[in-house]
Amino acid sequence: MAESTLLFSEIRNVQKFMRDETIVPQGESATCWYEVVHGAVRVCQYHSDGRRQIIGFAFPGDVVGLEWGMRQSCAEALVPSQLFRHDLSDLSLRMGGVPTAVNGEHPALESALAAAHQSIALLGLPTALERVAGFLLALARRLNCGTLLCLPMPRVDIADYLGLTMHTVSRTMSELVRRGLIALDAPNRARILAPEHLGELAGFDFPEDTVGEAQLVA
Amino acid sequence: MAESTLLFSEIRNVQKFMRDETIVPQGESATCWYEVVHGAVRVCQYHSDGRRQIIGFAFPGDVVGLEWGMRQSCAEALVPSQLFRHDLSDLSLRMGGVPTAVNGEHPALESALAAAHQSIALLGLPTALERVAGFLLALARRLNCGTLLCLPMPRVDIADYLGLTMHTVSRTMSELVRRGLIALDAPNRARILAPEHLGELAGFDFPEDTVGEAQLVA
DNA sequence: CGGGGACTTGATGGTTGTCAAGAAATGTGG
DNA sequence: CCACATTTCTTGACAACCATCAAGTCCCCG
Numbered sequence: 049m050a051e052s053t054l055l056f057s058e059i060r061n062v063q064k065f066m067r068d069e070t071i072v073p074q075g076e077s078a079t080c081w082y083e084v085v086h087g088a089v090r091v092c093q094y095h096s097d098g099r100r101q102i103i104g105f106a107f108p109g110d111v112v113g114l115e116w117g118m119r120q121s122c123a124e125a126l127v128p129s130q131l132f133r134h135d136l137s138d139l140s141l142r143m144g145g146v147p148t149a150v151n152g153e154h155p156a157l158e159s160a161l162a163a164a165h166q167s168i169a170l171l172g173l174p175t176a177l178e179r180v181a182g183f184l185l186a187l188a189r190r191l192n193c194g195t196l197l198c199l200p201m202p203r204v205d206i207a208d209y210l211g212l213t214m215h216t217v218s219r220t221m222s223e224l225v226r227r228g229l230i231a232l233d234a235p236n237r238a239r240i241l242a243p244e245h246l247g248e249l250a251g252f253d254f255p256e257d258t259v260g261e262a263q264l265v266a
Numbered sequence: 267m268a269e270s271t272l273l274f275s276e277i278r279n280v281q282k283f284m285r286d287e288t289i290v291p292q293g294e295s296a297t298c299w300y301e302v303v304h305g306a307v308r309v310c311q312y313h314s315d316g317r318r319q320i321i322g323f324a325f326p327g328d329v330v331g332l333e334w335g336m337r338q339s340c341a342e343a344l345v346p347s348q349l350f351r352h353d354l355s356d357l358s359l360r361m362g363g364v365p366t367a368v369n370g371e372h373p374a375l376e377s378a379l380a381a382a383h384q385s386i387a388l389l390g391l392p393t394a395l396e397r398v399a400g401f402l403l404a405l406a407r408r409l410n411c412g413t414l415l416c417l418p419m420p421r422v423d424i425a426d427y428l429g430l431t432m433h434t435v436s437r438t439m440s441e442l443v444r445r446g447l448i449a450l451d452a453p454n455r456a457r458i459l460a461p462e463h464l465g466e467l468a469g470f471d472f473p474e475d476t477v478g479e480a481q482l483v484a
Numbered sequence: 485c486g487g488g489g490a491c492t493t494g495a496t497g498g499t500t501g502t503c504a505a506g507a508a509a510t511g512t513g514g
Numbered sequence: 515c516c517a518c519a520t521t522t523c524t525t526g527a528c529a530a531c532c533a534t535c536a537a538g539t540c541c542c543c544g
Contacts, residue, residue, distance in 0.1 A: 093387060096471035101390045103383055116376055120383065157375040158334055164382035165321055165338065169311060171389035172319045172429045174533080176500070203523065211390040216500060218524055235509075235523055253314040392501080394532070421491065431533055436492055453491055453540085 062132050065125040072113040074122035080133055081113040083156075087129020088200035092208070093121045102209035104167050105201060107190060111156045126200045171211060173250060179210045180220040182250030184230065188240050195243075199236040280350050283343040290331040292340035298351055299331040301374075305347020306418040310426070311339045320427035322385055323419060325408060329374045344418045389429060391468060397428045398438040400468030402448065406458050413461070417454040 062085055065071050071082060074094055089106040103121050106112045112123040116136070166186065173179045183206065188197045199206075204214045212220075221238075224230045229246055231239040240246065247253070280303055283289050289300060292312055307324040321339050324330045330341040334354070388400045401424065406415045417424075422432045430438075439456075442448045447464055449457040458464065465471070 095469040097466070097469060099469050101387050101469070103386050103390075114379065116380075120380075157379060161332065161375060161379050161382060162334075162338075164379060164386060167386050168321050168382065168389060169319055171386060172321075172427065174429055202521095209390065211392055213392075213501060214523080215502085215525085219500090222524075248315070251313040251315060251317055251319070432491080433493085433534080434532060437532090440492075 062130050065129050065131065067125055067127055069125050071123040071125060071129075071131060072119065074119055076119055077117065078113065078115045078119050078136060080136055081111060081115075081156075082123070082131040082133055084108050084110050084112065085130040085132050087131075088126040089123050089129060089131070090126050090201060090205055091121050091123050100208055102205055104163065104209070105187075105205075110163075111160055114156065114160055126205070170250070176210070176212050176216050176220045177223065178249050178251070179212065180206070180217060181224065181229070181246040182252065183210060184224075184238065184240065185243060185246045185250060185252060188243070195240045197238045197240060199238060203235075280348050283347050283349065285343055285345055287343050289341040289343060289347075289349060290337065292337055294337055296331065296333045296335065296337050296354060298354055299329060299333075299374075300341070300349040300351055302326050302328050302330065303348040303350050305349075306344040307341050307347060307349070308344050308419060308423055309339050309341050318426055320423055322381065322427070323405075323423075328381070329378055332374065332378055344423070388468070394428070394430050394434050394438045395441065396467050396469070397430070398424075398435060399442065399447070399464040400470065401428060402442075402456065402458065403461060403464045403468060403470060406461070413458045415456045415458060417456060421453075 063082075065087075071089060072078075084106050086108055089110075089112055090102055091104050091106060091112055092100055092102040094100050105126070106123070112131070113119070115121070170179060170182045170186065173182060184197065187199070188195070191197065203217045206212075207214045207217045210217070221230070221232065224246075225232055229240075229242045229249075231241055233239065281300075283305070289307060290296075302324050304326055307328075307330055308320055309322050309324060309330055310318055310320040312318050323344070324341070330349070331337070333339070384404065388397060388404065391397045391400060402415065405417070406413070409415065421435050424430075425432045425435045428435070439448070439450065442464075443450055447458075447460045447467075449459055451457065
């Protein structure tokens, strides 16, 4: 997994988090945000009735915790991760923003918004097959890992993100294997065999590079 | 429906759009964005296979067309509307931003992101009943209309937004009426009878005012 | 009064959630 | 290195939910 570039003088502001450790707690007043340097992060909401909803996932170059006022969501490390802490007041830092941005004063916010819109498009798909196909394809593009996709999150996290159950996610991935669109070398190691066919399922009719490299959440 | 405040000198920059008229076309390179002054707008994506996905709805104070590079989505007027055109380079204008913002340099972007996250939370709900309940409640809060909610969009738009069919939306609203949670004086005029019960269904356990007044999309 | 669009409702089949069990991967201690 | 426990993942059976197909109703407008 690639690292995002940091100035030498900024290395000291990088914080390390263990697997499942809370990076940003839900419900507190926001004073800072984080850029993922290394690892993988989930952004989610816990509800009083015990339900959990995952808003999105963040990877190196992405931003989490970018909220104002009371935090509606929290961020947790999916794997041991390193994040660069920013004060909430500095938004004009150079960031892994949208390369094609015309003006792009605030790539952190801009690409966060673009990523959120892609998530909305994903969640609006009607069937589990389409949502899982779109999820895998979007993740592979985001991680820029070619055809060999390592899934840093468990099935239940994918399920809570796509509005499905763990069982349906598992069944659907088996169905994608059965159709020859992907292969599973291990539960968390997938190979994308037919990306264009996955794209058709998910309604990804944009030409591969219209979505910026760095996407993010929260 | 309230108007957002504009300086007198800016009135001339307000453009009017008919019902169903395209405000921002999909696929072109973005050069500007719009603030809704009066009316209602839907933001959506058209796919090459004929499917349509609605990303969100925008109302006075909201922002549409805030993208960089090739536009992934378009904006269309739900009802006769007036929008204030901004150049893509000016993001530091005063806007109907999040009132509780700590710093809030760019409320347009910030509240767009917050609204997108709320949409993601809505679309992640597992059942049609929960999604429709959450949609109605969120819309009533956004429009600040008390209990009398006027729906400016047809059923099929709600369906394409929530990832359901028009039939399921209609059936679900009838079910909400049957349960006494809402009343329908007309197809597009609903009364919220039990907001707290709707909130329970949708998992809205936040205390009513944690989400800013002005929300928006795209 | 008649026509058309939007909405509602019924019947049916496919899809997904739930409950349950089992398999596979992972971690731990011997 | 192996045995065991734990967690994660997968799969089956059944019920609940939703999409599809098809009428039918309501309302607006000419």
